[in-house]
Amino acid sequence: MIQLKNVNLRRGLKELLINASLTLNPGNRIGMVGANGAGKSSLFALLMSQLQQDAGEVEVPVHWTVAHVAQETPALNRSALDYVLDGDHELRNLQAKLTLAEQANDGVEIGHLHGELEHIDAYTAESRAARLLTGLGFSQEGQARPVSDFSGGWRMRLNLAQALMCRSDLLLLDEPTNHLDIETVLWLEDWLVAYPGTLLVISHDRDFLDAVTTHIVEVAQQTLTLYTGNYSSFEVMRAEKLSRQQSDFQKQQKQIAHLESFITRFKAKASKARQAQSRVKALEKLERVAPAHTDSPFDFSFAPPDKLPNPLLKLENVSVGYGDTPILRNLTLSVEAGARIGLLGVNGAGKSTLVKLLAGELKPQQGELVGAQMLQIGYFAQHQLETLRPDESPLWHLQKLAPTVREQELRTFLGGFNFRGDEVSAPVGPMSGGEKSRLALALIVWQKPNLLLLDEPTNHLDLEMRHALTLALQDFGGALIVVSHDRSLLEATTDVFWRVGGGAVTPFDGDLEDYRQQRIAELADSGKPSSADSGSGITRKEEKRLQADERKRLNALKKPLTTRLDKLEKEMDKLNREKNELEAFLASEDAYSAANKSRLTETLQKQGETVARIEQVEEEWMDVQEQLEQLSTEIQG
Template structure:
């Protein structure tokens, strides 16, 4: 087991841990959470022997093998596969000893070493390394490429694969999902669920923590506090403790009221049943998030856009890619006002490429991209951080956007992103990745976009900032397109998905649980052995594809009039819901019941009854049409 006994640790003038006592039992999967700078990474450095306690003890079995993800990757000439195999230090040591024994023609040593290699299943090691690389998104061809040929994000995946290759007793993972897409995150979840050793995981991805952890340790105010269960259990337990403090409780209630208001607005908007259910479940979880994060330093929102053209943009029969080779072919789509879209698809399918096209950073190879004259895009991608001036301050960056705005107003705005006091005027260069991401988001929020394009916006953001961003995006009344491996964010801020795969962009009818099942089934089918009669199988596959295409076409034709009717109903529902809300507010005002306003009150009551009756009719019609569509879809499964 791991034991910390009365342990204290300082880094410079800052006290990270003060007389901490903690026990972690073998085989536990522990999530480490806390704000940036609280001491999470220092705890890992302590367990790896890189830091030493100022007082007290940090103990774990001397024979344990500890694996961690290296933060740097040298530009090596060895292949990706060999680099991952290096993670099994015992394997490499035995291989070196065997090579030396063979050079010395030492038959006894050669026999003994072959037995030891067989005992650790060394001959299956390349296949094991290959599976790790495949799970993390590397193609077969990529496994033979030199390490030096990969970009920074892919080298971090190689470091992760190397750590997983180690047959460790203790695995330390610090933000392992930061450089992964959703496909790789799902794979890593499955791998870690069967990891036999003790796992310590630093992560700001609540869904990832929920799927894996059996215990949460919160690092805050110099203490390590253990909670039994996963991250959702931690939220419940911590929220209960915080709710006992009156100030925290009051803020929690205001936030819950905001969420209830959002749920009411969402229910009034007709959407597909599955997506509605997913959304409401996510919002129910967010009530716990809000309670667990009542002491967050982040508090911001999006001002309404100045214009809301409809549609915002349209793509017509566009081939999209780089050079002459399209990644996406004959793409046709429209982004309507108020759309909230999540992009799904395997790594390399073209999600970021599509976002770059929509952002105007990439021209279509052919076809057309049409944009509304009043379109105003807020685009966040990781390379946006590179556009920040390292030698200038957050305040300077905001003043460039708003030269005539008073400095105090700009400071107040930056304070909502926790750039307070001297932080607002100090250079950006020394800031962490999370702080730079917060600044990039702040600059986008200030500009009041009517279309947000967010490509992995939560990378480097801690849980408090993710919760604040989620609440702000829920309240954003413009249009939104998101690429993210953070499933909690996707579920909470989007209400439809586009699937990008095999060069195509098409709607995905389902929620993230459906998508996970779809991808796992797809991966299982890809891994199945090929039929021995390849020729006959190819003919059967072509026939099956043709039949499936014909069935989809029939279904599309049958659904077309129903979808048209659904759209018409939704167009009538929207203004009536708005009118109903206005009438309810008018009749909630006590002044309207005075004698002088009797006729106004009577007219409002009459109109409220008419609107309520019409809404009931429309909602029943909408439900019937939706049921007809679902029946058609089930009949064609």
């Protein structure tokens, strides 16, 4: 197991952990959550012995192999497949020894090493690496290409594949879903759920955490708190804990006020001096309960657009791409006022290309793009963070947009994005990716756009900021087009989906689960491994198809049961209200007056009938609930 005992950890002048303790058991899948800068990545560095704690003990079993995603990828001429195989250190070590034994013509050692290689299933390593690469979106052709051919985002996928290839006891993943599309995130979820070792993952994607984790560690207020369950369970338990903490705080404040009042009133009286002194000592020894901090540090919203023409944008037979190569062809689309569109499609299908076209960063190769006269676009993309001046402050950037606005008003606005005090005038360069993303969003919000184009806006944002952005987007009065692997954001802020793929953009009639099922079916038909396909061949695909058909059948059986359960619950509510009314009458003095004799008899009879019916409904509700639970178990299994 992993144990941290009374750990203090400091980075520069900032104390990240004070007297923090934590125990993690083998096989746990732990999500680490907390605000940007709370110390999550530093804790990873501590577990990898890249950092040393200032006090306390950190214990990771010495025989454990630890895997993590490298942050740099050398521009190698070796193939992507070969690079991923390097992640299996045991395999590469045995292969190197075998080469030396063959050069020395040492038959005994050669035989021994072949036995070792068979023991670690080395002869399937290449196919396992290929399945990892396919799951992460690499084509067969791409797997043979040299590492140096790939862009930064795809190289990060190669590093992720290499970490997954490692025969690890402990896997550390820091924001693994950044640079991934929805389909690849779903594949990764399935892979991690089946991972036999101990997993620690830093993520701000609540759906990903819900799917993968068995425990959550909250890094907050310089301590570590372990919760059992996934992220949704953690939210409930944390809310309950904060509620109790606030209640204890308020009670203690009353106790402190009482003690202080006694001391103030009686410390000058000789007869009460000893008692007053004892209360001073009691006050000094009191272990203070901190007030619960539940408020988000973010408070912003989009102002209503000054104008909202309709349509905002029209595309007539547009083709767009890079150089002479079109990525999207013959697009005829219209973006209406108030539209809320999510873009779906694999990485490389053209989602970002479409957004760049709409933003005016790419010109049509053919056709016509017409924007409304009063069109005001707010465009967010990761490369825009590079346009921020590293030597200038958040306040300077905002003043460039609003040179005539009072500084205090600008400071107040930036405070809504948690830029406060000295942070407002600090240079942007040393800021984290999350802080830069917040600043870029603040600059967009200030400009009161009527069309928002957001390309992966949540990368680097912590959960609190993601939640604040979701709420702001829900109230946004203009049109919205968003590309994101954050399913919570997509589901909460968009009304329709456009699917981008095969050079076309088409409406998708369904939700994200429908899209997932459609992609699984398409990948099964094409013979490619998906999040629901191990890649082992026809038999496996047929098995998965049968399982999908069975799930559909079981879901069809669930529907009438769910409807019946709803009706029973409504009937129980009605019967309980009637029972309460009857009992209220029977508890009154009027019930036993001569004038209400017949009503009393009727009420007693009605009470008996109501109680009997409640028992019947409760029994039927239990039966239906059991049937539903059994079906749910079969569907999940």
